[in-house]
Amino acid sequence: MIPFNKPYLQGCELVNIAEVITTGKISGDGVYTKKCHTFFEQKYGFKKVLLTTSCTDALEMAAILLDIQPGDEVIAPSYTFVSTVNAFVLRGAKIKFADSCRSNPNIDPEQIENLISLRTKAIVVVHYAGVACDMDRIMDIANKFNIPVVEDAAQAVDSYYKDKPLGSIGTFGTFSFHETKNIIAGEGGLLVINDDKFAHRAEIIREKGTNRTSFYRGEVAKYGWVDIGSSFLPSDIIAACLYGQLQNMDDIQNKRKELWNRYFNNLKNLTTNNGIALPNLSEFSTNNAHMFYLICESLEQRTSIISYLKDNDISSVFHYLSLHSSEFYLEEYEGAELSNADKFTDRLLRLPLYYELSFTDVDYICQVIGSFLS
Amino acid sequence: MIPFNKPYLQGCELVNIAEVITTGKISGDGVYTKKCHTFFEQKYGFKKVLLTTSCTDALEMAAILLDIQPGDEVIAPSYTFVSTVNAFVLRGAKIKFADSCRSNPNIDPEQIENLISLRTKAIVVVHYAGVACDMDRIMDIANKFNIPVVEDAAQAVDSYYKDKPLGSIGTFGTFSFHETKNIIAGEGGLLVINDDKFAHRAEIIREKGTNRTSFYRGEVAKYGWVDIGSSFLPSDIIAACLYGQLQNMDDIQNKRKELWNRYFNNLKNLTTNNGIALPNLSEFSTNNAHMFYLICESLEQRTSIISYLKDNDISSVFHYLSLHSSEFYLEEYEGAELSNADKFTDRLLRLPLYYELSFTDVDYICQVIGSFLS
Ligand SMILES: Cc1ncc(COP(=O)(O)O)c(/C=N/[C@@H]2[C@H](O)[C@@H](O)[C@@H](OP(=O)(O)OP(=O)(O)OC[C@H]3O[C@@H](n4cc(C)c(=O)[nH]c4=O)C[C@@H]3O)O[C@@H]2C)c1O
Ligand SMILES: Cc1ncc(COP(=O)(O)O)c(/C=N/[C@@H]2[C@H](O)[C@@H](O)[C@@H](OP(=O)(O)OP(=O)(O)OC[C@H]3O[C@@H](n4cc(C)c(=O)[nH]c4=O)C[C@@H]3O)O[C@@H]2C)c1O
Numbered sequence: 001m002i003p004f005n006k007p008y009l010q011g012c013e014l015v016n017i018a019e020v021i022t023t024g025k026i027s028g029d030g031v032y033t034k035k036c037h038t039f040f041e042q043k044y045g046f047k048k049v050l051l052t053t054s055c056t057d058a059l060e061m062a063a064i065l066l067d068i069q070p071g072d073e074v075i076a077p078s079y080t081f082v083s084t085v086n087a088f089v090l091r092g093a094k095i096k097f098a099d100s101c102r103s104n105p106n107i108d109p110e111q112i113e114n115l116i117s118l119r120t121k122a123i124v125v126v127h128y129a130g131v132a133c134d135m136d137r138i139m140d141i142a143n144k145f146n147i148p149v150v151e152d153a154a155q156a157v158d159s160y161y162k163d164k165p166l167g168s169i170g171t172f173g174t175f176s177f178h179e180t181k182n183i184i185a186g187e188g189g190l191l192v193i194n195d196d197k198f199a200h201r202a203e204i205i206r207e208k209g210t211n212r213t214s215f216y217r218g219e220v221a222k223y224g225w226v227d228i229g230s231s232f233l234p235s236d237i238i239a240a241c242l243y244g245q246l247q248n249m250d251d252i253q254n255k256r257k258e259l260w261n262r263y264f265n266n267l268k269n270l271t272t273n274n275g276i277a278l279p280n281l282s283e284f285s286t287n288n289a290h291m292f293y294l295i296c297e298s299l300e301q302r303t304s305i306i307s308y309l310k311d312n313d314i315s316s317v318f319h320y321l322s323l324h325s326s327e328f329y330l331e332e333y334e335g336a337e338l339s340n341a342d343k344f345t346d347r348l349l350r351l352p353l354y355y356e357l358s359f360t361d362v363d364y365i366c367q368v369i370g371s372f373l374s
Numbered sequence: 375m376i377p378f379n380k381p382y383l384q385g386c387e388l389v390n391i392a393e394v395i396t397t398g399k400i401s402g403d404g405v406y407t408k409k410c411h412t413f414f415e416q417k418y419g420f421k422k423v424l425l426t427t428s429c430t431d432a433l434e435m436a437a438i439l440l441d442i443q444p445g446d447e448v449i450a451p452s453y454t455f456v457s458t459v460n461a462f463v464l465r466g467a468k469i470k471f472a473d474s475c476r477s478n479p480n481i482d483p484e485q486i487e488n489l490i491s492l493r494t495k496a497i498v499v500v501h502y503a504g505v506a507c508d509m510d511r512i513m514d515i516a517n518k519f520n521i522p523v524v525e526d527a528a529q530a531v532d533s534y535y536k537d538k539p540l541g542s543i544g545t546f547g548t549f550s551f552h553e554t555k556n557i558i559a560g561e562g563g564l565l566v567i568n569d570d571k572f573a574h575r576a577e578i579i580r581e582k583g584t585n586r587t588s589f590y591r592g593e594v595a596k597y598g599w600v601d602i603g604s605s606f607l608p609s610d611i612i613a614a615c616l617y618g619q620l621q622n623m624d625d626i627q628n629k630r631k632e633l634w635n636r637y638f639n640n641l642k643n644l645t646t647n648n649g650i651a652l653p654n655l656s657e658f659s660t661n662n663a664h665m666f667y668l669i670c671e672s673l674e675q676r677t678s679i680i681s682y683l684k685d686n687d688i689s690s691v692f693h694y695l696s697l698h699s700s701e702f703y704l705e706e707y708e709g710a711e712l713s714n715a716d717k718f719t720d721r722l723l724r725l726p727l728y729y730e731l732s733f734t735d736v737d738y739i740c741q742v743i744g745s746f747l748s
């Protein structure tokens with residue numbers, strides 16, 4: 001069976017972890033956390049970053065830093081993972097769901113302005129599959145109404161909008177290092193803080209609402225309770241694993257891109273006139289090859305393809321379920337029909353894509369798809 | 375310099391981690407997470423446990439499960455770590471702070487009943503230094519008013535109240551595996567669920583408010599958004615580290631107890647008539663030797679001892695700062711003076727205690743304290 005995903009660890013993760021274990025300094029904010037911070041700040045020019053226990057937690061930090069209060073509204077795409085919005089719902093926000101673009105799952109900028117009200121406290125965008133949202137248009141709208149933007153870049157490590165790294169454009173960016181991502185640490189995330197005014201409070205909120213970070217820098221004689229907060233910092237063991245991945249990032253990314261291109265080239269002819277669409281890359285975005293997906297003609301077709309692939313020892317999977325029609329939100333939802341989000345819910349199909357996948361595997365998968373379609 | 379703490383890792387942590395890394399299954403709820411769950415359920419008879427990213431996060435899960443709403447009140451000791459209460463403040467609760475006992479930092483059961491109102495939704499108790507609170511009295515009061523109890527057992531792994539393991543008595547128990555604890559995983563925690571009615575929702579809340587756990591058990595065909603929630607599950611790398619510690623738990627605990635007893639026996643004569651008190655163990659609690667502390671005569675004396683020990687290459691530290699007089703809470707605080715909490719804030723002094731500390735070290739530390747006092 002060709003699995004849908006196979007986490008790839010190269011060896012230096014364990015070497016780094018062994019080093020941390022030897023020192024015993026395995027709580028948060030150790031040597032490897034700092035190395036990871038420096039890596040991201042230097043490679044992408046991020047002003048300030050903080051490792052977190054997950055992207056979910058980085059989003060929660062953003063919600064706390066933006067001081068989201070009960071009754072506040074937050075605009076977000078419906079076609080996304082629950083964490084994108086749950087982080088804000090936990091603070092009491094009401095979510096105003098926007099539709100996806102017709103051509104890809106990213107939020108449709110056209111929809112944003114209509115959803116803005118006096119209570120809108122944030123716009124959260126998701127760079128689906130690592131492909132950038134139309135950030136110039138989104139930032140224009142956000143700036144016009146003075147609303148902060150959070151970039152959920154969970155899938156978007158090492159990807160760019162024009163020449164700007166994703167995660168660097170909104171007020172905050174959030175990344176995931178979950179096992180299903182390009183760069184992994186099991187569970188892990190990163191908060192990017194692009195507005196200096198949040199930097200100090202971010203440290204406090206991440207350290208259980210204490211000024212412990214100032215204490216360890218020698219700025220105060222004891223540390224105490226100064227704010228709300230949680231424990232958002234991962235063990236240095238996790239940071240050591242992540243740093244091992246960062247050391248091999250170029251290799252990992254190159255391999256994924258080659259596989260992605262192989263899929264694309266194999267499938268581009270096969271899928272003409274079959275009602276199946278391939279990913280639509282925009283001119284303003286790079287592709288970090290996080291995911292290769294097809295848009296099927298219908299839910300029925302997708303179900304048949306999944307089962308046909310399975311019969312041929314290939315695992316393929318659907319993805320998100322529109323959040324506006326989830327069990328949790330449906331009753332509360334008062335907005336319009338979101339037909340593109342529903343389309344991707346029903347028709348998007350993800351194919352295996354991971355470092356150890358071979359060209360032979362990709363060719364075989366494409367051949368099976370071809371034989372299904374013929 | 376004898377440090378205050380030195381995290382102890384025996385070797386099998388890295389062996390376990392290497393195994394997890396080899397399989398690549400490093401996200402949450404993997405093989406080692408299940409091994410840790412089984413360990414705790416079997417050794418202590420806990421009904422249901424869930425590993426979390428920290429004790430802070432386990433407390434947050436408890437607050438969500440208890441459905442704490444803005445305006446609800448929660449009773450907790452003032453002399454504790456901020457996480458004990460921040461978890462509830464994040465849900466909008468107002469904290470009613472209780473004083474410590476005169477003889478030890480645990481919550482004074484006498485104080486609890488006076489603080490109960492119609493809005494009281496939880497009583498949180500902290501087993502300071504792993505020594506049990508007076509649980510029979512506390513549970514009597516809680517049951518009389520039908521208020522759930524959360525046992526913050528952050529420091530109390532492997533300790534008992536009468537014959538009941540700490541963490542098993544209230545509605546929930548929470549443990550910490552932070553580097554500063556007896557059993558460590560860098561950052562990590564455990565939620566113990568003693569009331570079955572919370573077990574299903576706990577799984578959902580821990581998995582970002584989705585029924586992903588049911589999905590992976592094959593109970594539903596896809597998973598979706600069904601509740602609020604966060605990402606409370608640690609990477610299996612953390613679980614693998616923790617399991618390594620659990621494999622050596624008896625050795626770790628025995629060594630700590632020997633060191634603790636050595637301190638006690640060395641100091642018990644030395645400190646008579648010097649205004650210094652040693653830890654007061656109650657007849658109903660075991661001692662898990664999490665901490666060895668002294669109660670000094672005054673803040674001034676404590677400051678002098680810390681500095682005298684430092685001059686003799688020994689690191690010793692104070693501990694919590696009363697939360698009712700913290701920067702964050704002081705203005706809001708309307709309750710009585712909490713003189714025992716303030717006493718421990720000013721006068722409690724923690725001495726080095728860790729696996730690799732030797733009897734010679736302990737004897738030396740006690741001798742230095744003796745020479746200070748003479
Ligand atoms: C009941 C309870 N409930 C919940 C949780 C949550 O657990 P999780 O972490 O798993 O989420 C905890 C965890 N707390 C632990 C430790 O107990 C705590 O001591 C502290 O440890 P540190 O790394 O800071 O080191 P240290 O060596 O304890 O002190 C180092 C110096 O810091 C000064 N200090 C200390 C304190 C505490 C304070 O307020 N103010 C302050 O100025 C004293 C020294 O000079 O923080 C930890 C997270 C808890 O105890
Ligand atoms: C934009 C965005 N923002 C924030 C975060 C938070 O990041 P942190 O984790 O760091 O906090 C994420 C992270 N999400 C990832 C993955 O993107 C996501 O796919 C899923 O991965 P899984 O382990 O479940 O595996 P899978 O192989 O993706 O699917 C396996 C099967 O599950 C079915 N499925 C899937 C979904 C998603 C769903 O809703 N319902 C559903 O029935 C499809 C398959 O058959 O969960 C992850 C945490 C995110 O994407």
